[in-house]
Amino acid sequence: MKAKVSSYAGIIIPLLLGAGLTYYTYNSFSPEQIAQMKSYFKTANYNYVLISLVIAVFSYIFRAYRWKYSLTEIGVTPNFKLNLLAVSVGYFVNLTIPRSGEFSRALILKKYQDVPFDKAFGTIIAERIVDLFFLLAFVFTALALEFHTLKNFLLFYIPVSKLITILIIGLVLFLTFVLLYSYSNWKYILLFKTKVTGLKEGIFSVMHMPNKWKYLFFTLLIWLSYILMFYITVFSLEATSNISIGTIIVAFVIGGLTMSFTNGGFGFFPVLIAKILFLYSIPLEAGNAFGWIIWTSQLLITILMGIFAFLLLPIVTRKK
Numbered sequence: 001m002k003a004k005v006s007s008y009a010g011i012i013i014p015l016l017l018g019a020g021l022t023y024y025t026y027n028s029f030s031p032e033q034i035a036q037m038k039s040y041f042k043t044a045n046y047n048y049v050l051i052s053l054v055i056a057v058f059s060y061i062f063r064a065y066r067w068k069y070s071l072t073e074i075g076v077t078p079n080f081k082l083n084l085l086a087v088s089v090g091y092f093v094n095l096t097i098p099r100s101g102e103f104s105r106a107l108i109l110k111k112y113q114d115v116p117f118d119k120a121f122g123t124i125i126a127e128r129i130v131d132l133f134f135l136l137a138f139v140f141t142a143l144a145l146e147f148h149t150l151k152n153f154l155l156f157y158i159p160v161s162k163l164i165t166i167l168i169i170g171l172v173l174f175l176t177f178v179l180l181y182s183y184s185n186w187k188y189i190l191l192f193k194t195k196v197t198g199l200k201e202g203i204f205s206v207m208h209m210p211n212k213w214k215y216l217f218f219t220l221l222i223w224l225s226y227i228l229m230f231y232i233t234v235f236s237l238e239a240t241s242n243i244s245i246g247t248i249i250v251a252f253v254i255g256g257l258t259m260s261f262t263n264g265g266f267g268f269f270p271v272l273i274a275k276i277l278f279l280y281s282i283p284l285e286a287g288n289a290f291g292w293i294i295w296t297s298q299l300l301i302t303i304l305m306g307i308f309a310f311l312l313l314p315i316v317t318r319k320k
Contacts (some may be wrong), residue, residue, distance in 0.1 A: 040237055040289035048236040049297045052229040056301045059225035063087050063127075066218035070123040073209040076115050081316050082108070085309040092306025095299075099260075102128070112317040130216070134223045135256060142253045145246035227252055233294045239286035240277065251276045255294075269295045 064087045068078030086108040090101030106121040180189055209215060230252045234240045254276050258268050270291030277287035 036283075036285040037289050040239070040286055041293070043238075044236045044289070044293060046236060048232050049293060052232045052294075053297055053301050055225050055229045055232065056298065057305070059222055059229070060084060060087055060091070060305060062218050062221045062225060066215055066222065067123065067127070069209055069211045069215040069218075070126055071109075071115075071120075072211075074119050074123065076109075076113065076120075079113060082112055085313050085316060088305040088309035089313075091302050092309070095302060095306075108313070112313070130219055131223075134219060135253075138223070138227075138249060138253050138256070142246070142250045146250045226256070229298070230255070230294065233297070234290070236293055237286055237290055239282060240290050243277070243280060243282065247277070247280045 061084065064080060064084035067083045067087070068080065071078045071083075086105045089108060090105040092101070093104040094101035102121065102124045105124055106115075106117050109115040109120040110117045180186070181193070227249070231248055234243060234248065251273055254272055255269055258272055270288055273291035273294070274284050274287030277290065278284050282290075
Protein backbone atom coordinates (compact mmCIF):
# COMPACT_ATOMS: atom_id res chain seq x y z
CA MET A 1 0.00 0.00 0.00
CA LYS A 2 2.81 2.39 0.94
CA ALA A 3 4.62 1.56 -2.29
CA LYS A 4 1.51 2.44 -4.30
CA VAL A 5 1.08 5.72 -2.42
CA SER A 6 4.73 6.63 -3.03
CA SER A 7 4.41 5.73 -6.69
CA TYR A 8 1.31 7.86 -7.17
CA ALA A 9 2.87 10.72 -5.19
CA GLY A 10 5.94 10.60 -7.45
CA ILE A 11 3.66 11.19 -10.42
CA ILE A 12 1.05 13.56 -9.00
CA ILE A 13 3.25 15.95 -6.98
CA PRO A 14 5.53 17.01 -9.89
CA LEU A 15 2.46 17.42 -12.11
CA LEU A 16 0.75 19.60 -9.50
CA LEU A 17 3.91 21.68 -9.10
CA GLY A 18 4.14 22.10 -12.85
CA ALA A 19 0.45 23.05 -13.09
CA GLY A 20 0.87 25.48 -10.19
CA LEU A 21 3.90 27.11 -11.79
CA THR A 22 2.05 27.41 -15.10
CA TYR A 23 -0.98 29.00 -13.40
CA TYR A 24 1.16 31.39 -11.36
CA THR A 25 3.21 32.47 -14.38
CA TYR A 26 0.36 33.10 -16.78
CA ASN A 27 -1.90 34.61 -14.15
CA SER A 28 0.73 37.34 -13.77
CA PHE A 29 0.44 38.29 -17.45
CA SER A 30 -1.75 41.14 -18.53
CA PRO A 31 -4.54 40.61 -21.11
CA GLU A 32 -2.34 42.39 -23.65
CA GLN A 33 0.52 39.95 -23.01
CA ILE A 34 -1.80 36.97 -23.32
CA ALA A 35 -3.09 38.34 -26.63
CA GLN A 36 0.50 38.82 -27.81
CA MET A 37 1.33 35.21 -26.94
CA LYS A 38 -1.69 33.99 -28.89
CA SER A 39 -0.54 35.97 -31.90
CA TYR A 40 2.84 34.23 -31.76
CA PHE A 41 1.10 30.86 -31.83
CA LYS A 42 -1.07 31.91 -34.78
CA THR A 43 1.77 33.30 -36.87
CA ALA A 44 4.31 30.55 -36.12
CA ASN A 45 5.73 28.62 -39.06
CA TYR A 46 4.92 25.04 -38.09
CA ASN A 47 6.85 23.60 -41.04
CA TYR A 48 9.97 23.97 -38.91
CA VAL A 49 8.22 22.13 -36.08
CA LEU A 50 7.43 19.24 -38.43
CA ILE A 51 11.08 19.08 -39.49
CA SER A 52 12.12 18.92 -35.83
CA LEU A 53 9.70 16.03 -35.26
CA VAL A 54 11.24 14.10 -38.16
CA ILE A 55 14.65 14.62 -36.55
CA ALA A 56 13.16 13.42 -33.25
CA VAL A 57 12.15 10.13 -34.89
CA PHE A 58 15.72 9.71 -36.15
CA SER A 59 16.99 10.20 -32.58
CA TYR A 60 14.82 7.23 -31.55
CA ILE A 61 16.31 5.17 -34.38
CA PHE A 62 19.87 6.14 -33.47
CA ARG A 63 19.29 5.22 -29.80
CA ALA A 64 17.76 1.87 -30.72
CA TYR A 65 20.60 1.10 -33.13
CA ARG A 66 23.27 2.11 -30.59
CA TRP A 67 21.78 -0.28 -28.04
CA LYS A 68 22.65 -3.30 -30.18
CA TYR A 69 26.38 -2.87 -29.52
CA SER A 70 26.15 -3.19 -25.74
CA LEU A 71 23.57 -5.98 -25.99
CA THR A 72 25.88 -7.94 -28.30
CA GLU A 73 28.66 -7.56 -25.74
CA ILE A 74 26.59 -9.34 -23.05
CA GLY A 75 25.70 -12.17 -25.41
CA VAL A 76 22.28 -11.02 -26.59
CA THR A 77 21.30 -11.21 -30.25
CA PRO A 78 20.02 -7.68 -31.01
CA ASN A 79 16.54 -7.22 -32.44
CA PHE A 80 16.40 -3.72 -33.90
CA LYS A 81 12.59 -3.61 -34.12
CA LEU A 82 12.23 -4.67 -30.49
CA ASN A 83 14.91 -2.18 -29.43
CA LEU A 84 13.11 0.66 -31.22
CA LEU A 85 9.76 -0.23 -29.66
CA ALA A 86 11.34 -0.55 -26.22
CA VAL A 87 13.01 2.86 -26.58
CA SER A 88 9.68 4.40 -27.67
CA VAL A 89 7.88 2.88 -24.69
CA GLY A 90 10.68 4.07 -22.41
CA TYR A 91 10.32 7.69 -23.49
CA PHE A 92 6.56 7.42 -23.08
CA VAL A 93 6.82 5.96 -19.56
CA ASN A 94 9.26 8.73 -18.57
CA LEU A 95 6.32 11.13 -18.83
CA THR A 96 5.01 9.62 -15.58
CA ILE A 97 7.94 9.10 -13.21
CA PRO A 98 11.26 10.59 -14.38
CA ARG A 99 13.75 7.93 -15.54
CA SER A 100 11.22 5.10 -15.01
CA GLY A 101 11.41 4.42 -18.74
CA GLU A 102 14.79 2.74 -18.24
CA PHE A 103 13.10 0.03 -16.17
CA SER A 104 10.40 -0.47 -18.81
CA ARG A 105 13.01 -0.95 -21.54
CA ALA A 106 14.76 -3.68 -19.57
CA LEU A 107 11.43 -5.30 -18.69
CA ILE A 108 10.43 -5.44 -22.37
CA LEU A 109 13.65 -7.27 -23.27
CA LYS A 110 13.07 -9.60 -20.33
CA LYS A 111 9.51 -10.36 -21.44
CA TYR A 112 9.99 -10.70 -25.19
CA GLN A 113 13.61 -11.84 -25.54
CA ASP A 114 14.27 -13.43 -22.14
CA VAL A 115 17.22 -11.12 -21.44
CA PRO A 116 18.06 -11.07 -17.70
CA PHE A 117 16.69 -7.84 -16.30
CA ASP A 118 19.85 -6.81 -14.44
CA LYS A 119 22.05 -7.27 -17.52
CA ALA A 120 19.66 -5.39 -19.82
CA PHE A 121 19.29 -2.66 -17.23
CA GLY A 122 23.06 -2.48 -16.92
CA THR A 123 23.41 -1.68 -20.61
CA ILE A 124 20.84 1.10 -20.17
CA ILE A 125 22.70 2.50 -17.16
CA ALA A 126 25.84 2.41 -19.32
CA GLU A 127 23.98 4.50 -21.91
CA ARG A 128 23.01 7.03 -19.27
CA ILE A 129 26.57 7.29 -18.04
CA VAL A 130 27.84 7.94 -21.57
CA ASP A 131 24.96 10.35 -22.20
CA LEU A 132 25.83 12.15 -18.96
CA PHE A 133 29.33 12.87 -20.28
CA PHE A 134 27.86 14.29 -23.49
CA LEU A 135 25.41 16.42 -21.47
CA LEU A 136 28.30 17.68 -19.36
CA ALA A 137 30.13 18.55 -22.57
CA PHE A 138 27.18 20.73 -23.58
CA VAL A 139 27.07 22.24 -20.07
CA PHE A 140 30.75 23.18 -20.24
CA THR A 141 30.28 24.52 -23.77
CA ALA A 142 27.40 26.66 -22.53
CA LEU A 143 29.53 27.87 -19.60
CA ALA A 144 32.38 28.75 -21.92
CA LEU A 145 30.18 30.64 -24.38
CA GLU A 146 27.79 32.35 -21.97
CA PHE A 147 29.44 32.13 -18.54
CA HIS A 148 28.22 35.37 -16.99
CA THR A 149 24.65 35.08 -18.20
CA LEU A 150 24.30 31.45 -17.14
CA LYS A 151 25.94 32.05 -13.77
CA ASN A 152 23.53 34.88 -12.97
CA PHE A 153 20.55 32.76 -14.01
CA LEU A 154 21.53 29.74 -11.90
CA LEU A 155 22.45 31.77 -8.83
CA PHE A 156 19.16 33.64 -9.03
CA TYR A 157 17.12 30.42 -8.89
CA ILE A 158 19.52 28.36 -6.73
CA PRO A 159 21.14 30.58 -4.06
CA VAL A 160 24.69 29.63 -3.05
CA SER A 161 23.60 28.78 0.51
CA LYS A 162 20.95 26.35 -0.75
CA LEU A 163 23.39 24.82 -3.23
CA ILE A 164 25.95 24.22 -0.46
CA THR A 165 23.23 22.63 1.73
CA ILE A 166 22.21 20.30 -1.11
CA LEU A 167 25.83 19.29 -1.72
CA ILE A 168 26.42 18.54 1.99
CA ILE A 169 23.25 16.43 2.25
CA GLY A 170 24.18 14.59 -0.93
CA LEU A 171 27.70 13.89 0.37
CA VAL A 172 26.38 12.55 3.71
CA LEU A 173 23.90 10.25 1.93
CA PHE A 174 26.59 9.02 -0.45
CA LEU A 175 29.04 8.21 2.38
CA THR A 176 26.27 6.43 4.30
CA PHE A 177 25.48 4.31 1.26
CA VAL A 178 29.18 3.44 0.71
CA LEU A 179 29.57 2.32 4.34
CA LEU A 180 26.42 0.20 4.24
CA TYR A 181 27.40 -1.36 0.92
CA SER A 182 30.93 -2.15 2.11
CA TYR A 183 30.28 -3.51 5.62
CA SER A 184 26.60 -4.35 6.09
CA ASN A 185 25.31 -7.94 6.06
CA TRP A 186 21.69 -6.78 5.94
CA LYS A 187 19.79 -9.09 3.60
CA TYR A 188 18.58 -6.24 1.42
CA ILE A 189 22.15 -4.98 0.96
CA LEU A 190 23.31 -8.50 0.06
CA LEU A 191 20.45 -8.81 -2.44
CA PHE A 192 21.42 -5.45 -3.88
CA LYS A 193 25.03 -6.64 -4.28
CA THR A 194 23.91 -9.64 -6.34
CA LYS A 195 21.98 -7.31 -8.63
CA VAL A 196 24.99 -5.02 -8.94
CA THR A 197 27.02 -7.92 -10.35
CA GLY A 198 24.68 -8.11 -13.32
CA LEU A 199 24.66 -4.33 -13.66
CA LYS A 200 28.46 -4.21 -13.78
CA GLU A 201 28.51 -6.57 -16.74
CA GLY A 202 26.18 -4.28 -18.65
CA ILE A 203 27.97 -1.08 -17.62
CA PHE A 204 31.47 -2.28 -18.50
CA SER A 205 30.23 -3.73 -21.78
CA VAL A 206 30.78 -0.29 -23.30
CA MET A 207 34.44 -0.19 -22.29
CA HIS A 208 35.22 -3.66 -23.58
CA MET A 209 33.06 -3.86 -26.69
CA PRO A 210 34.99 -4.12 -29.97
CA ASN A 211 32.65 -1.57 -31.59
CA LYS A 212 32.93 1.10 -28.88
CA TRP A 213 33.82 3.79 -31.44
CA LYS A 214 30.67 3.03 -33.43
CA TYR A 215 28.76 3.16 -30.13
CA LEU A 216 30.19 6.59 -29.38
CA PHE A 217 29.51 7.72 -32.96
CA PHE A 218 25.82 6.91 -32.60
CA THR A 219 25.83 8.64 -29.21
CA LEU A 220 27.12 11.73 -30.98
CA LEU A 221 24.36 11.41 -33.60
CA ILE A 222 21.75 11.18 -30.81
CA TRP A 223 22.93 14.39 -29.17
CA LEU A 224 23.34 16.20 -32.46
CA SER A 225 19.73 15.22 -33.18
CA TYR A 226 18.63 16.71 -29.86
CA ILE A 227 20.38 20.03 -30.42
CA LEU A 228 19.24 20.15 -34.06
CA MET A 229 15.60 19.57 -33.02
CA PHE A 230 15.91 22.55 -30.70
CA TYR A 231 17.77 24.68 -33.24
CA ILE A 232 15.32 24.08 -36.10
CA THR A 233 12.36 25.07 -33.94
CA VAL A 234 13.74 28.56 -33.21
CA PHE A 235 12.94 29.47 -36.83
CA SER A 236 9.23 28.85 -36.23
CA LEU A 237 8.98 32.31 -34.63
CA GLU A 238 10.41 35.47 -36.12
CA ALA A 239 11.25 36.76 -32.62
CA THR A 240 13.56 33.80 -31.91
CA SER A 241 14.94 33.21 -35.40
CA ASN A 242 18.06 35.35 -34.90
CA ILE A 243 19.29 34.13 -31.52
CA SER A 244 22.95 33.09 -31.33
CA ILE A 245 24.27 29.54 -31.10
CA GLY A 246 25.47 30.33 -27.57
CA THR A 247 21.93 31.24 -26.52
CA ILE A 248 20.58 28.09 -28.17
CA ILE A 249 23.06 25.87 -26.31
CA VAL A 250 22.29 27.54 -22.97
CA ALA A 251 18.54 27.15 -23.50
CA PHE A 252 19.07 23.57 -24.68
CA VAL A 253 21.04 22.68 -21.53
CA ILE A 254 18.46 24.20 -19.19
CA GLY A 255 15.64 22.56 -21.14
CA GLY A 256 17.41 19.19 -21.13
CA LEU A 257 17.98 19.28 -17.37
CA THR A 258 14.37 20.28 -16.83
CA MET A 259 13.11 17.38 -18.95
CA SER A 260 15.38 14.95 -17.09
CA PHE A 261 14.32 15.82 -13.56
CA THR A 262 10.59 16.46 -13.99
CA ASN A 263 7.65 14.68 -15.62
CA GLY A 264 8.72 15.51 -19.14
CA GLY A 265 9.19 19.16 -18.21
CA PHE A 266 5.44 19.77 -17.71
CA GLY A 267 4.92 23.37 -16.60
CA PHE A 268 8.60 23.97 -15.95
CA PHE A 269 10.08 23.72 -19.46
CA PRO A 270 8.24 26.62 -21.17
CA VAL A 271 8.65 28.93 -18.17
CA LEU A 272 12.38 28.33 -17.77
CA ILE A 273 13.04 28.57 -21.51
CA ALA A 274 11.20 31.90 -21.57
CA LYS A 275 13.28 33.21 -18.66
CA ILE A 276 16.53 32.13 -20.33
CA LEU A 277 15.59 33.78 -23.62
CA PHE A 278 14.48 36.92 -21.75
CA LEU A 279 18.07 37.33 -20.59
CA TYR A 280 18.94 37.69 -24.27
CA SER A 281 16.29 40.35 -24.95
CA ILE A 282 13.63 37.97 -26.29
CA PRO A 283 10.20 39.17 -25.06
CA LEU A 284 8.64 36.94 -22.39
CA GLU A 285 5.59 36.45 -24.58
CA ALA A 286 7.71 35.14 -27.46
CA GLY A 287 9.85 33.03 -25.13
CA ASN A 288 6.80 31.41 -23.56
CA ALA A 289 5.25 30.76 -26.97
CA PHE A 290 8.49 29.18 -28.18
CA GLY A 291 8.79 27.08 -25.02
CA TRP A 292 5.24 25.76 -25.39
CA ILE A 293 5.67 25.07 -29.11
CA ILE A 294 8.82 22.99 -28.66
CA TRP A 295 7.55 21.25 -25.50
CA THR A 296 4.14 20.41 -26.98
CA SER A 297 5.62 19.13 -30.23
CA GLN A 298 8.06 16.86 -28.39
CA LEU A 299 5.28 15.67 -26.09
CA LEU A 300 3.18 14.84 -29.15
CA ILE A 301 5.90 12.75 -30.80
CA THR A 302 6.62 10.98 -27.50
CA ILE A 303 2.96 10.04 -27.07
CA LEU A 304 2.51 9.00 -30.71
CA MET A 305 5.67 6.88 -30.73
CA GLY A 306 4.73 5.36 -27.37
CA ILE A 307 1.23 4.39 -28.47
CA PHE A 308 2.62 3.11 -31.76
CA ALA A 309 5.10 0.94 -29.86
CA PHE A 310 2.49 -0.45 -27.45
CA LEU A 311 0.29 -1.45 -30.40
CA LEU A 312 3.11 -3.04 -32.39
CA LEU A 313 4.86 -4.93 -29.58
CA PRO A 314 2.47 -7.94 -29.66
CA ILE A 315 2.66 -8.05 -33.47
CA VAL A 316 6.43 -7.69 -33.85
CA THR A 317 7.15 -10.21 -31.10
CA ARG A 318 4.57 -12.75 -32.20
CA LYS A 319 6.20 -16.14 -32.70
CA LYS A 320 5.65 -17.58 -36.16
